[in-house]
Amino acid sequence: MTKGAAGVRGIGAKGAIGIGLAIVLAIGVIGSWMVLRSGGDEKQAIVVGVTDTPDALDPAYSYVAGSWDLYSNVYQGLLTLSNASDQPVLDAAEVCEFTDNAQQVYRCTLREGLTFSSGRPVTPEDVQFSLERTQAMAQRAADEAEDDSIPEDEKFTYSGPVSLLASLEAVRVEGKDIIFELSEPDVTFPFVLAGGAGSIVDREVYELLEPREDGEVVGSGPYLLTDFAFPDEDTPGYAELEPNPEYQGAVQVSDYPITLRYYPGPEALQEAWESGEIEVNGGQMAPAELSAINPHDPALRYSETTGSTIRMLVNSGPSPSPASDETVRQSIAALLDRSALARQVHRHTVEPAYSLIPVGFTGHGTPYYDRYAGVDPDEVRSELTEAGHAVPVELRVGYGVGGGNAEEAAFVKEMLEADGLFEIELQEFPGVGGALAASAEGTLDSFFVGWRPDFSDADTYTAPLLTEDSVLAHGFSDPRIDRLISETRSQVQRGSTMDDFREIHEIAADAAVVIPLWQNRNIMVSDREITGLPYLRDAGGIFRLWELARL
Numbered sequence: 001m002t003k004g005a006a007g008v009r010g011i012g013a014k015g016a017i018g019i020g021l022a023i024v025l026a027i028g029v030i031g032s033w034m035v036l037r038s039g040g041d042e043k044q045a046i047v048v049g050v051t052d053t054p055d056a057l058d059p060a061y062s063y064v065a066g067s068w069d070l071y072s073n074v075y076q077g078l079l080t081l082s083n084a085s086d087q088p089v090l091d092a093a094e095v096c097e098f099t100d101n102a103q104q105v106y107r108c109t110l111r112e113g114l115t116f117s118s119g120r121p122v123t124p125e126d127v128q129f130s131l132e133r134t135q136a137m138a139q140r141a142a143d144e145a146e147d148d149s150i151p152e153d154e155k156f157t158y159s160g161p162v163s164l165l166a167s168l169e170a171v172r173v174e175g176k177d178i179i180f181e182l183s184e185p186d187v188t189f190p191f192v193l194a195g196g197a198g199s200i201v202d203r204e205v206y207e208l209l210e211p212r213e214d215g216e217v218v219g220s221g222p223y224l225l226t227d228f229a230f231p232d233e234d235t236p237g238y239a240e241l242e243p244n245p246e247y248q249g250a251v252q253v254s255d256y257p258i259t260l261r262y263y264p265g266p267e268a269l270q271e272a273w274e275s276g277e278i279e280v281n282g283g284q285m286a287p288a289e290l291s292a293i294n295p296h297d298p299a300l301r302y303s304e305t306t307g308s309t310i311r312m313l314v315n316s317g318p319s320p321s322p323a324s325d326e327t328v329r330q331s332i333a334a335l336l337d338r339s340a341l342a343r344q345v346h347r348h349t350v351e352p353a354y355s356l357i358p359v360g361f362t363g364h365g366t367p368y369y370d371r372y373a374g375v376d377p378d379e380v381r382s383e384l385t386e387a388g389h390a391v392p393v394e395l396r397v398g399y400g401v402g403g404g405n406a407e408e409a410a411f412v413k414e415m416l417e418a419d420g421l422f423e424i425e426l427q428e429f430p431g432v433g434g435a436l437a438a439s440a441e442g443t444l445d446s447f448f449v450g451w452r453p454d455f456s457d458a459d460t461y462t463a464p465l466l467t468e469d470s471v472l473a474h475g476f477s478d479p480r481i482d483r484l485i486s487e488t489r490s491q492v493q494r495g496s497t498m499d500d501f502r503e504i505h506e507i508a509a510d511a512a513v514v515i516p517l518w519q520n521r522n523i524m525v526s527d528r529e530i531t532g533l534p535y536l537r538d539a540g541g542i543f544r545l546w547e548l549a550r551l
Helices: 065-074 124-145 189-194 266-274 287-292 326-335 338-345 367-372 377-386 405-417 432-441 479-489 494-511
Strands: 046-050 079-081 088-090 093-098 105-110 168-174 177-182 223-229 237-243 258-262 300-315 350-352 393-400 422-429 446-451 514-527
Touching: 046 266, 065 223, 065 237, 065 258, 079 189, 088 093, 088 189, 105 124, 105 189, 124 168, 124 177, 300 326, 326 367, 326 377, 326 393, 326 405, 326 422, 326 494, 326 514, 338 350, 338 405, 338 514, 367 494, 393 405, 393 432, 405 422, 405 446, 422 432, 432 446, 479 494
Parallel strands: 046 258, 393 422, 393 446
Antiparallel strands: 079 088, 093 105, 105 177, 168 177, 223 237, 237 258, 300 446, 300 514, 350 514
16 A cells, blocks of 8 residues: 555445445545644644444434444443553443442442533433433333334334443432342443443433434534535435533543544545555455555554454345244355355455454353364255255345445355355345344245354444344344353353353354354554544544544
8 A cells, every 4th residue: 555645545346344435435424534633723624434334312312323434432331441451441430330249230320510512511310311211212112112002113213222231220319329120130231321321411412202403413522523515316424423521530631623424335435545545444455455454654654453343144035034033044054155155255355253252352162163064965954855845945135335345245155055055136225224124034044144242241242133133134043142141240250151152152052043254454544743643543443532642
């Protein structure tokens, strides 16, 4: 990769994972990125390009990765995650602790002097309201779904992070203290408070049952959102962030404003990088570009770390879908060559995954390798026919539109069809939500989906993915998994959960409802004068824009 005299970068060609649409980049339309802070010590905004786009800025309502990235920057939680520790640290709270031996009562004392961007003091009642609001919206959606008097197209739809609050039974306020009562022991609850689901909003500005969809934010986080636009078909979106002078908490905020630009896919992000419109390339670049980067290029800063995002194939079609049969699912798992997928489609920019728990997390193992490695296609054929299936088994497999998603799906189709055991019909959807809906309706048997963790604990790759109320909506459950999850959540020493998590994922491998494909690598580049790049993304899903600065 080089940067020429005209300031234009070049590293390669085509796009990969993401929502890919061809767009024309119009700098003038989205406003100047040469934003300067007011006052004598003016700082030029650092421009960051990403491909994860928010669908809303309301932490009770939106659970997508692009929204989640903003929450930790513009909202504040009682706790946050530091780049120096994999455990939650105090942010809006001055004290937080379990106050009972059963790990079911968690008490926090709010820090004095916190102020919302609206000018109101942050109070314990705001914390209570913020958590209860998430639950209330989810309950509203559930109630309206059962109400036949409301037309289907008028019912409230909800896709927020309520699943993370499954163990939260009640929230009480006593003076400056907030007490969280849990329905069962759950030592992962502090991690929940440290993530987007723990974002504190102003109860006098946000409504209990209505999401805020105006693109504005009232929070007390490290940054103030001064301007925002969702992307459209013609232009990228953007978020203008200024350091919050009133912020008090765990984060040491940089002096530099940040401009986030949202691109619809790797191709558009790459074009913006090559033309010099962005200074930090923090999005999902295409495998061709990633593999072409020279880490030693003196004009750039390069950061590569083990990623925490996984890609999965979910086999969730309800009966009479072939994917509802365990033998069919196990056959799919046995025929997948993850190494070939990582090598030929992703150019070694991802690692083959043989567990839903990635490398670097307690409980990581290789259950899908142990269970399926070396299985012969003739053996698969025999098992399918003995289970009463006519070969080839016909499957409808969905994926979200995006630069490399189609190539990945086509490669998996080729693998599954190679020995005449399956016949795959691929269906493309605007996003994974469409695939989820089609699966629930019985018009889709399997679909591809990526998963970024909610926090840095193996539980985030387990409970949300392998229980009956999973966000993947597969309906699968196993009482052994449910029991083991409860046991892991009662263990304060997380290292001691290793055997339980490995047993859970051995059960999951045998069921093959959710099949891991690969684990990503976080590869990012920036102009040489930008510092803090290695700390920008963390294993718990926090996007630390405050780490960025200039030399």
